Amino acid sequence: MFCFQCEQTSRTDGIAGCHTAKGVCGKDETTADLQDVLIYQLKGLGQYSARLHKLGQLDQAADSFIMYGLFTTLTNVNFNRAVFQELIAEAARIRDRLRDAYEAAAVKAGKVPGQLSGPARFAPADSLPGLLAQAQIASVRAGVEVVGEDVVGLRSLILYGLKGVAAYAHHAEVLGQAREEIYAGIAHALDFLATEPVDINALLEEALALGRLNFTVMEALDAANTGNFGAPVPTAVRTTPVAGKAILVSGHDLRDLHNILEATKDKGINVYTHGEVLPAHGYPKLHAYPHLVGNYGGAWQNQQAEFAAFPGPIVMTSNCLIEPQPSYRNRIFTAGPVGWPGIRHIKNDDYAQVVQAALASPGFAETAPEQTILVGFARDTVLGVAGTVVDAVKSGAIKHFFLIGGCDGAAPGRNYYTDFADHAPKDSVVLTLGCGKYRFNKHDFGTIGGLPRLLDIGQCNDTYSAIQIALALANAFECGVNDLPLSLVVSWFEQKAAAVLLTLLALGVRNVRLGPSLPAFLTPALLNVLVEKFGVLPVTTAEADIAASLNRQAA
Structure with missing residues (x-):
């Protein structure tokens, strides 16, 4: 066995890669x-x-x-x-x-x-x-x-x-x-x-x-x-439980979520999103289901504790599965490409077992005081107020944009992204996509130019929206993307992030900050190529990287 495809890979014994009987991810x-x-x-x-x-x-x-x-x-x-x-x-x-x-x-x-x-x-x-x-x-x-x-x-x-x-x-x-x-x-x-x-x-x-x-x-x-499902729109998403039977949907797949919503219509079962499914609430045709009541928990790496505490079945629809624990093994299901030995797998879009498990589970006993977070700032929404944004930049009300995107993870160093978001200047806008946002999406960033300072574009699957926003702003200012007051800070974890990085490089986007640790398969020579040819920047500290971003723009 040898695997070094993700950020959590073992870096012990002088070898960057999982090479023992079991990988860090749990793969044997x-x-x-x-x-x-x-x-x-x-x-x-x-x-x-x-x-x-x-x-x-x-x-x-x-x-x-x-x-x-x-x-x-x-x-x-x-x-x-x-x-x-x-x-x-x-x-x-x-x-x-x-x-x-x-x-x-x-x-x-x-x-x-x-x-x-x-x-x-x-x-x-x-x-x-x-x-x-x-x-x-x-x-x-x-x-x-x-x-x-x-x-x-x-x-x-x-x-x-x-x-x-x-x-x-x-x-x-x-x-x-x-x-x-x-x-x-x-x-x-x-x-x-x-x-x-x-x-x-x-x-x-x-x-x-x-x-x-x-x-x-x-x-x-x-x-x-x-x-x-329609173009996403700004939507307040409940993050506290509602009394009643419940199903939790995690992963990324909106089709599976839609099928589950259809399978649970009029059955007295509330559906909650988890992890990267959070942005689903911004899609009008999904939000229209009244029993899609909110989001439960945070990013994928916390699932073992969160799934154990959830009082109903869980459906994992795509990547981000961690070894199911005994406390919930009998009520977690996998779908699509996902699988774990001994865990029930949904076939032919038949969710009957999930519905039965929800009806047999206790659900939430009472409704908690409502708390919400805001999602749905995909390209149509942001570009719909592009004139306001451009005017705010020209007037000096908005001086910089920081796109903090990518995956979260359990490895040390990911507090960098929280620090980056929290220390971004008050006259800047923070755009975010991917589950890394769970580290700071409940913080109060206030507003700027009549807009929230924190704009949640969606999950990593919504990278196209982020790119279109950048291209539209460049067109509005009659400049290239690299000339915009925009800095990209990417937390990579697995292979979807590698694909996104290659897209940014292919589009000529420079000065992408990458971390918290660099891929183990990038040798020093390859890293030098990425730095010199494409301007990739390994992250340092949040404060130093913010200052460098602002200084580069000023120059």
């Missing part, structure tokens, strides 16, 4: 190795799919499987080794289908089919011991002694960014936004990785291409969310 060695084998297979599927796309043929079921398979390997998503054995077997069957389709399509086009090698020819063993024996060739560090740490680091940046792209694309696909250019782009990236590239410049260009692809994916996801 067997599951980690099976995930590596699946990723190796998906590269093979990508080899055939990429060629089919070039020949004008689409196997949407295969491309959808590729995205889903990548998603299951994200940090804190699926820990069930049996699921990965099934996916590995299914990947082999799909590979054979794609191979036959490619060869037929090539002949039809008057071409000689290429004889592919590497992952495209991989034959998985038919037993668990056999699969584990094959995992060595699929390790992210395979061949490091030949190609070196820098090449392995850049390959890893592309792979992990690709996992984030696939996750966002899956969220969009289940809501009806399936696009061939996205399928083709993901297949191309897998095909590229299957060649085991060693050229640093080619790897960097591929990383930027992946960032550009992710921008398309984020646009599709935005269209999926707003097309299904």
Whole structure:
């Protein structure tokens, strides 16, 4: 086992990466190795799919499987080794289908089919011991002694960014936004990785291409969310309980939340959001459900205590699952790509067991005094008052914007983001997205120019909104994004954040502050490239970074 794809990775024994019997996230060695084998297979599927796309043929079921398979390997998503054995077997069957389709399509086009090698020819063993024996060739560090740490680091940046792209694309696909250019782009990236590239410049260009692809994916996801549920609007969200039976929905997936709301209509069950589902309250068609009563708890890393205290069933819809504790193991459910051994999984959108569990649970005995937080400041809302914002900047009422985005986590150092938000000057606006906002979204930031100083854009899935706001402001001021009084402070945790970072770099956004610790797969040489070529800035202290941001703008 070796894994260093997320911020919580072990950095002990002089090795940056989880390499013992169990990762920090709770993933055991067997599951980690099976995930590596699946990723190796998906590269093979990508080899055939990429060629089919070039020949004008689409196997949407295969491309959808590729995205889903990548998603299951994200940090804190699926820990069930049996699921990965099934996916590995299914990947082999799909590979054979794609191979036959490619060869037929090539002949039809008057071409000689290429004889592919590497992952495209991989034959998985038919037993668990056999699969584990094959995992060595699929390790992210395979061949490091030949190609070196820098090449392995850049390959890893592309792979992990690709996992984030696939996750966002899956969220969009289940809501009806399936696009061939996205399928083709993901297949191309897998095909590229299957060649085991060693050229640093080619790897960097591929990383930027992946960032550009992710921008398309984020646009599709935005269209999926707003097309299904309306454009978010400012909404006060209750954060204290209401008496009655209750279900808690965590993760990211708005489709699952909508399905649960439908399944619980008129059943006397209140639905609460948790973690990254909080922004759902700003979507008009979701907010219209009267039994979507509020948000419970905070960011993902606190779930074990919060889930234990919640008096009803919990549904985990996407990444951010931590090992379920005995106190709630019998009332937590997983959905979509998520899984844990022994935990009930929702299939075919059948939430009957969740409803039954809610009706059998005590629920909240009484209603607590109401407290609220404000969400729903996505691009339509902010751009709707763009004139006011521009006037406030020109008059000097607003002197700077700080976008504090990204994931929260349990590792030391994340108080940096609280300090940054709290110490941002009173004549600045703080934009936020991602669950890192839970560290400060209940603080009183007051108002500025008739607007709240803290504007919650949404979850990490809403990055497109943040980018569109920045582009619109740049257009209003007739300047580039890098010339705006805007500073980006990104707390990375897992692979979705890697995809977002690549998008920002591909768009030419500079001076992105990244922390609290840097990815373990970024070698000193690669970090120097990001600093010198793209202006990436490792975080220091909140006070120093705020001062540097303001000084840069003044200069």
